[in-house]
Amino acid sequence: MGSTTDDRGLELLHPLLQHHIVNSLGWPALRPLQAEAIEPVLSGADCLLIAPTAGGKTEAACFPLLSRMGQENWRGISVLYLCPLKALLNNLEPRISMYASWFGRGVSTRHGDTTARARREQVAERPSILLTTPESIEAMLVSTTVDPTRMFGDLRAVVIDEVHSFAGDDRGWHMLALLERLSAIAGRPLQRIGLSATVGNPEQLLMWLQGSARGRPRAVVAPPTESAAAPDLALDFVGSTGNAASVISRIHLGEKRLVFADSRRSVESLATRLRDLEVETFVSHSSLSLDERRRAEAAFAEARDCVIVSTSTLELGIDVGDLDRVIQLGAPATVASILQRLGRTGRRPSSTRNMTFLATTDDELLRATALLLLLEEGFVEPVAAPPSPRHIAAQQLLALALQKGRIHLSEETAWLTRLGLASEQDMSRIGEWLVSTGHLDIDQGLAFVGPTAEQHFGRRSFLELLAVFSAPPEVTVLHGTREIGSIDPTFLVTKVAGPRVIALGGRSWLVTHIDWRRRRAIVEPSEQRGTSRWSGDARAYTFELSDAMRRVLLGATPKSPYLSNRALDRLAALRQEQAHTVSATSRVVVSEGGRVRWWTYAGARANAVLVAALKEVSALVGESGYDNLSISIAPGATSADLSSALNVSRERTLDVLLPEVSPDALGRLKFKELLPPDLAAATLAERAADRNSAEKLLAGSR
Structure with a gap:
């Protein structure tokens, strides 16, 4: 429980729950978050509960929901508990099962590793609380063996654990769309309770989590942390x-x-x-x-x-x-x-x-x-859902056609538009594109899954359509019959001198055979140290982080952390080596060995917008493009040339500028084939842009 507890609110809980908290758990009182969450959760408000890891968030959500379940006699699956990771679901099930058992209620977990027998049992004997992932919900909604109305018709509330993890990528948009569909099946708004550690914009995150029901009561519950001790x-x-x-x-x-x-x-x-x-x-x-x-x-x-x-x-x-x-x-x-x-x-x-x-x-x-x-300085990044999730809107249209058999395109595109997945104009174009490409067919005004979707997604029961993220193809690594893991196939074709030794699971393995047809590599333990590699995109730093790196080079040093002498010495050397790239009053243009760079320290997304702005008015952008901290400028260009181009850019609006999108990047956008090519490119370009930071930097670069 920790050292800090709170005796408020306990009396509001169901008497049976009060008894078990005190006698079964041995808790004399609740933690502050748990106490403060009781009233808003019991009232049915949408909530965002914020506390550090191990701060009691699960109980803060589950205790008042179990109280309502007992007091209002909820039946069937009345609560969904969503997690981003299967391992987290498995970890939570014993604890939540114990709490639910006090009321004679059942808890079950459903994800990609759940056996067919367990899934059948969940359908036949619905648990009161289902721990699951958005992908598993999608699978149940489109399944021919699950009746969505019977399965989810009694649903009342949804708990979203680690909600910041969902909100930061397309899984969040997918989840919001699923919650809208579940609400329609249940015939009522679903209470939404997000759990998170510290976030920079809690009110905005909760409003996003409410989806189209933003008029419902809501409450952010974030009491002061239990320990005032500095880390x-x-x-x-x-x-x-x-x-x-x-x-x-x-x-x-x-x-x-x-x-x-x-x-x-x-x-x-x-x-x-x-x-x-x-x-x-x-x-x-x-x-x-x-x-x-x-x-x-x-x-x-x-x-x-x-x-x-x-x-x-x-x-x-x-x-x-x-x-x-x-x-x-x-x-x-x-x-x-x-x-x-x-x-x-x-x-x-x-x-x-x-x-x-x-x-x-x-x-x-x-x-x-x-x-x-x-x-x-107290800064924490705001959690923002990726803009322009048009491909998720397209995916949802196909999923709805799978779920319902036949759909009215106008009705479905209307609520997807209200949810913010795409504009009305874009939704109309997406629907037309899906029909023209054969992903959807139309008969008597109703749309249904077409031959192209059957061909692209129909294998393995449309499994590829159910998840909005895609894992790159990897080769499974086996030692005998034991599966160790998987590795990037390109790593297995790179030329090596001598035997091919890989590292996986913290051990070195000699590759003895590769079965490319079945995508399997057979290995044996090796005394030689191995290496490994997986594909992945370079990380884009935020403007705040990039600017803080600039301020560090200018001499800013955090006071509370202990910096070793080695760190201080290397930092001093870095400041000297990079002194020509930073200025306290402006961003710097540097020419070295025929290469010219504009050191913006603005982050990759802001730099992408600045490059687009420069390309619109000049030929100043160099061949090597940009990174998080700088932009390549054409050889021979001067600071005066750049200043002149920037003056022209300031007179134009950045709102309509889109960074260039490489074919490789476009190829990694899942469901790109469900969008008109220009909308697919625009979706990626808008996600690669930080216009506010670019405008901020432009305003200061005079």
Whole structure:
């Protein structure tokens, strides 16, 4: 429970629940979030409940909902509990099942790993609470073996755990559309309760979560955090992954350490080096098999002097036992990630939240320092859903045709427009495109799934249509009959000198055979250190992070974190080396070795807009384009040339400018074939643009 509790609100709960909280759980009172959430949740308001990891958010939502369930005699599946990860659902089921059992209610979990028998049992004997994912809801809505009206007709409320994780990408839009469809089936508005750690824009996030029902009562519940103690933060510059492994092997011995790395490749590289140093090491990331991850997380939870190395998959509330330390290899891209990861520690009385950054490159050192500066200044990124989800609107039209058999296009496009998935004009074009391409057919004014959709999506019961994210094709790695995980196929065709040795699960494996037809690689353990690689996009920094990196180079240093002498020395050297790229009063144009760059420190999305603006009025943009911190300028151009072009750009509106979209990027947009080509390109371009920051920088670049 923690040291801080609150005796308010307990008497509002169902008497049976009060009894079990005090006697079965042994809680003398509730935590502040749990106490403050009772009244708004009981009233039926849409809520956003905010607290750090392990802050009692699950109980804050479930206790008052169970009270309503008992008092109002809810029947059937009355509550959905949505999570972004299957592992989080599995982790939560025992706890929520215990709470529901006090009322004689059932809880069940449904996701991609749920057996066919368990699914049949859920249909025959509906649980009161179903723990699931948006993709599984979509699958149930379009299934020929599930009657959506019987399954969801009694639905009253939906809890969305880690709501910021959904809202930040297309899964959020997909989820909102599903909630609208479920509400229509239930014949009532559904109470929506989002759970999240600290976010920068809670009111806006809750309004987004309400979907088309924004007139309903709503409440953000975010009491002050239970511990006022400042976190223990440290930053060291170690120069390489090998050095990071050496440092980790020598610090905090006898303690459980969770190490975050922000790519699967970095996770594997660090884990293999830690094992070389005889550190008990476990690994968790999305390309490991489910069994491998479960074994690693369970073993880590039971061990004591050990390390688990993970991508952001363990940033969310999955329980891996009582942690002592969080270590970050390199740096994440957001302050929100730091707060999530900090929340994994400091759960025991007298313990402190802590996080140690080990920077291996100059960019990581600069980014980590900038993030710590923003954290100290109280900045947290707002959570914003990606703009222009037109492809999700198109996907929903096909899914609705699957669910209902035949649909009125005008009726369905109307509510999708109200939800904000596309404009009325765009929705009309999307419907026409789907019919013209054969994805939908029309008969007597009603639309149904056409031959093109059957051909593209019909395999495996339209499975590819049910999820709005797509995983790149990977090769499954097998040691005997044991599945280790999967790896990028391009990594297996790269020329190597000698045997091909890969790293997976923190171990090195010799590839002995590749079955390309079945996409399988057969491996044996190897003493030689392996490497690994997966495909992935470069990260776009926010304007705030990029500008904070500029301010760090100008001398700003966070006060509270401990910076090692190595970090301070390297930071001083960086400031000297990069002094020509920064100015306290303006952005800088630098010419070096025939290359000219405009150092904007504005972030990739703002730079994309600035490049589009420059291209509209001049030929100043160089061949190497732009990155997070700078824009390439054509050779021979001067600061005066750039100033002149920017003066022209200021007289024009940036609202209509769209960055260029590469064919490779367009190829990664799922459901692009469901959109007219120009709308598909516009969707990606609008998502690559930060016009507000570009305008801010233009206004100051005189």
